[in-house]
Amino acid sequence: MDRRPLLQWHCHRPPPWQPRPLRNHRRQCPLSLPRPAVHQFHQQLLSGPLPDIGRLDALKSIYLSRNRFSGSLPDSLFSKMDHLKKLWLDNNALSGAIPSSLSNATSLMELHLEGNAFSGAIPSLSIPSLRSFNVSNNKLQGLVPASLQHFGASAFEANSDLCGQPTGSVCPPAPPISPPPTAAEPTTAEPSPIAHAKSNHFALILVGIVFVVLALAVGLAFIRKRQPVRDFDSVAYRRDGLAAADAMETASVASTVVPFPGSAGQGKQLNGSGETRVGSGGGGVAGNVGGGAGAELVMVNSERETFGLADLMKSAAEVLGNGLLGSAYKAVMSGGLAVAVKRMRELTRLNKEAFDEEMKRFGRLRHPNVLTPLAYHYRKEEKLIVSDYVAKGSLLYMLHGDRGADHAALDWATRLKIVRGIARGMAYLHVELSTYEVPHGNLKTANVLLTPSFDPVLADYGLAALVNPATAANVLFSYKSPEFLQFRRVSPKSDVYCFGIVVLELLTGKFPSQYLNNTKGGTDVVQWTASAISDRREADLLDPAITSRAPPTPEMVRLLRVGSACTQPNPNERPDMKEAADLVEEIAAAVGIEGGVTSGREETASSVAPCPVGPEEYAEQSGSLHGSRAEAGHSAKGEN
Template sequence: MADQSVPWPLQLLTLLLSLIPWRHPAGASDDGRILLQFKATLSPGVGGDAVLATWVDTRGPCIDQNVSAWAGVYCENGKVATLQLENMSLSGALDLDILTGLPSLRALSFSNNSLEGAIPDFTKLPALKSLYLSWNRFSGEIPDGMFSTMRALKKVWLSHNSFSGPIPTSLTVPEKLMDLGLDSNSFEGHIPDLWQTELQLVNVSYNNLEGPIPVRLSNMSATLFEGNKNLCGPPLLVSCNPPKKRKLAPALLVAIILIAVAVLLAVIAFIVFLVLRRRNKKEETTVDRPQTSTNSEKIEHLEAAAGAELGAQKHRGGEKKAPKKEQGKLSFVVEWGRKFDMQDLLRASAEVLGSGNFGSSYKATLVDGPAVVVKRFKEMKGVGREDFQEHMRRLGRLSHPNLLPLVAYYYKKEEKLLITEYIPNGSLAHMLHGNRGSKLPPLDWPTRLKIVKGVARGLAYLYDELPMLTVPHGHLKSSNVLLSSSFEPILTDYALVPVMKKAAASQVMVAYKSPECAQHGEPSKKSDVWSFGTLILEILTGKFPADHLAEGSAGADLASWVNTVAGEEGTSKVFDKNMEGTKNSEEEMLKLLKMGIACCEADVDERWEMKEALEKIEELKEREDGTERSLISSEGEGFSSKAMVER
C-alpha cells in the first residue's frame, strides 16, 4: 500500500523516474566496476601496487575483443575471461564473492603470493576451467565436496601450500580434468580413484599419502608420486601385496639346506670338469690359430640382446602400440637447440598469454631450457593426420626475419598444438593500446614506419612462398604482430587457413573483415590486403579498428573514419597524438596514410595487390629530403585511395 504521508503527485513522479532506463556514465564497464571492487579487497605489495595501478575507472578492462589494458586481465569476446594476479605479494584471505558478477570468467591465477587461510569458496564460480593457487600459505582441510559442482575444470594447481587432510573425492567429478598439482602439501590418506580420460599430469609428490596409486595414473612418471612413504603400486617399484613370510618347520629347513649344499657341490664339480676339458683342448690346438673370438662374441651378444628385446616387445604387443605412441610425440619441423617432449612441457611452469575464439596460448618455461609458446587450437579437429603433417612441414620450411618460425607441433585427433619461440617484448597491440600509463615511451614515427615495412616484407614473403594458398596469412591483426628487442615486427598465426574448418576460417581467421568477406564469408588474398591496410591505419592513428564505432563516429570501418575526420577536420586530427619524431615527416606520414586507405578500398578490383603495396611502402623515408613533394595536400583533393600518390 502506498505511503499516505507522501503527496500523490510526488509518488507518480517517483514511479515514472523508476521506469526510465538510466545509463551508467562513461568509464569502466560492468566487468571493470566489479574488478575495481575486487581490487579494493586485495592487499598487494609494492610490485602489485604498480601493476594494479593500470586498473582505472576511466575505461573498461577490455579495449578490444581479446585485448586488455589492465595488467593481469585477459579478455575474450569483450568480456573478462582470465584473471592472472601473480608475484604481487598479495597477503591475507582471498574473498571471491565479488567475482560472481563475471559470468565469462574461466581462469584464475594467484600463484606466488602470500595469501593465507582456508581455501576460497570456488563453488560460487562453477564455470571456471583453470585454477592456480600454488606457492601461497593456504592451510587446513579442503571440503570433500568442493569440486562437485565445478564440472568445467581442466587444470587445478594447489602446489606448495599447507593443505592437510584427505584429497577431496569430488576431484573425480570434473570430466575434462587434465592437470592436477597437489605436491608439497600435507595431504594424507588415499588418492581418489581419478578416472578422467584426458588426464595428462597428476603431481602428488611430497605429501603423507598411502595406499595404491589409481590404475589410471600408473603410466605417469614415478617422480610425481615420490615423497610419500606409504604409496604403492605402479609406477612406483613398491608392491601393494608383499609376500607373507611363513615360518618353516625345523626338519624341513634342514632338508632344504642339505639339498642346496648338494646342488652347489654338483655345480662346482661340473664347472671344474669344464675348465679342465677346455684346458686340454687348448693344448691340442695350434698356436698360430687367429684370435677373433672376442669380437665375434660381442657381436653375438649384441644380436642376442636385440633379439631378446624384440621378442619382449612382441610379447608385450609393442609393435602394435608403436603407432599409438607416435601420436603422443612432438614433431619438430626445425633444428632446435634444446629438444624436449610432452612430459617436459607438462612439467614446465605455465602462464596464460591469451585466449579467444581462435585458440589459447600458454608460455611454458622448460625446467632446464628456454621459454616457448604453446598454442592450442579449437577449430582443427576435422583435419586429417597426413594433411596436417604436410602443411606443418611446409610451414617449417619458411624462413624470414619477419616471421615467427614454427618449432614443433603435436597431433592427436582431439588435440592439436603448435610450439613457437617466446618473444618477451609482447605484441604491437600492447605497445599501441595497452602501454599507456607505463614507463615505456610510445612508439615514434621512425619505429612505426619500420614496423609497417617489416610487416609488408613478411606478408610479401608469404605470398611468394605459398602461392597455392587462397589466404597466405589469414589472421593479421596487431595482437599477432610481435616485436623484437629492436622493434622488428614478427608475424605469427599465419598460413593456418588450410588446416582450419571452413566455417572457422571465414569467421575467426580474418581479424578485420573486408566487405566482401563479411558479406560472402570467403576470405581471399585481397581480404589479407584489407587487414594489412587496416593495420597501417591502426599504427598511424593509434586507434583500435572498432574505436570509432564505440564513439559513435561515422563509417563502418577505420578507413571510413579516417576519410570522414580528414575531410572535416584535416589530417592533423587523424594521426596519433602520442606519436613523436614527426618533425619534417608530415608528407611521408600522409603518403603512408593514403597507402593504408588504398589497401582498404571497398571495391576489390580497385584495392591494391600486396606486391604493389610493398613497392610503394619501401619508397617511404623517415624524413622528407626536400626534393620530393606530395602530389596531394590535405587541403586539396578528397581524401580517397583513388587519389593516391603515383610513383
C-alpha cells in the same frame, strides 16, 4: 619414467604442468592476474556471477559485453581500481545496485552498463576523464546525478523511474520527515515466547548449515592439496592474460609419453622430410595417443635444439590468454628455454597426414619477420603448436595497453619501421604460401609480435588452410573483409585489407572497430580515414603521440593513404601485397629508415633470433592466440 600424469590427462582437463609462482607472492595463486592490462571476453557466452576482478587492480580495460553474467556486484568491487580506464559490462544480466566504489576509479574514461537489470540510484561519479557513459535499459531509480547530466538523454533511456535532467521527468517531492518516537511510545514490541522459540530454532539451523559448509570446504581443500596439479588451465595467469579462461576440451592420452631428451631410453629420429620426432624407446617414435595420433612431439625446425612432450609436461607454465581458437601458455623448460605453446581446438580441416605436411611447410619458412614454429603435437581433437616465446609482447598491447616506456618509444620512425617489417613478412608469406586461398588469414596487431629492437614478427599465419571454412568465418580476421561479408569469399586481397587496418591503427593510435564482433567500441578507422582524405585533413588523424614530437610530414600522409588504399571496399581496387610492400619501402627510403629490401628466401636461421612471443599477445581481443597482450582495447581475443 612415471607415465601416470599423462595417462590421467582427462579430456576436460589440461596437461599436468606445474604452476609458476607469482613474483612477490608467498604462495602459488591459480587464476591470478597480478598486473594484466586488459580483460576482454565480450560476446563469449560466459555466464554466472562476475569474477572478482577487483583484485586485479592493475587492469586498465575490461570488455565483458554481451555475455550472460548475472547477480549483483559487491559495492567495494572497484575500490582499488584507480588504473581502470574502460569498463564495458553492457548487455549482460547483472542486477542490484551499481557499485558506489566506481567513484574510486579516477582514471575512468568509458563506462558502459546498459542492457542489464541494475536497480537503485546512480552513484555520483565526479570523474573528469569520463567521456563515454551509458546506463540505459536498466531498472534504475531516482535523480540523475548532476555530474552525469551532460551525457544526454540516450545514456539514461529505458529507466522508467529515473528523473531529473536529462530524462525530462520531474522528481516527486520528498516525503515529510516523520517525528521521532516519544519515550511513552516504545519503538519495538516485546517478542512473545513463541517468537523466541522460532528465532532460536532458526539460529540452530543456520549454525548447522554453516558447520556443514565449512566441513565440506576443508575436506575439498585437503583433497586438492594431496592431488597433483592436473589442470593446466589453472596455472597462474600473467598480467597480460585475459582472464575468464575458456574451457578447453582435450583428448586423454592413452599410451606412451616422451622421455626427457638425453635421458635413458630416449632417442630421436630424423626422417627424410627433415622433421625430428622425439620419442621413447631406443631412438624410436613414441606410442600412439587415443584417436590414432602419435604421442610424440614432432620438431619441424631442424636448426633448433630438440625437446620432447615430457619436457613441456614438466616445465613451469603460465596461462597467457584464451581465444576462439584455443588457449596459449608460456613454458620454461629445465634448460631455460622459454617457448609459447598454443592448444588449438579448431584446426580440424585436415587429416593427420595433410596436417603434418602443412606443419613441415611452416617449419621451412625462414624470414626475420615471420615466426617459424618449432614443433607440434597432433591429436584429432586438438593440436599443440610450439614456437619461440617473444618477450616484448604484441603490437596491440604496446599501442593500447600500458602506456609506459615501450609506448613512448613508438615515435614516427619506429612505427614506420614496424610497418615496413610487417609488409616484408606479408610479402614473403604471399610468395611462400601462394597456393593458399588467403596466405596469412589472421593479420592484426594482436598477431604482430615485437622483438627488443622493435622488429615485428608475424604469428598465427596460414590457419585458413587448417580451419574448417564454417569456423574460419568466426575466428579469422580476414573473414571480416568487405568481400567476405558481402559475397562470402576471401582472397590474398583480404590479407591486404587486414594489412591496411594495421597501418591505419598504427598511424592513428585508435583501436579499430573492425576487430570487434559488434559495433560497440573502437573506431571505424576505414571510414574515418576515407572522410579525412576526402576533406584533405589527413594530418588531423595522426596519433598525437607522433605529432607531439614532430610535425606531420608528407611521408606520414603518404603512408596513411597507403593504408586507405589497402582497405578499399572493392578488392580489385586494392594493391596486391607486393605492391603495398614496395610503396612502404619507398616511404621508408625517403625517411631514411635503415635496412634494405629483403626477399625472404635468402634469409637463414641465423638471421632469425629466437623470437619471443609475448604474454599479452595471446589473448583475445580478437580471439586470437598470439594476440592480445590482449585486446588491449587489447585489448583480448575481442571480437574474435
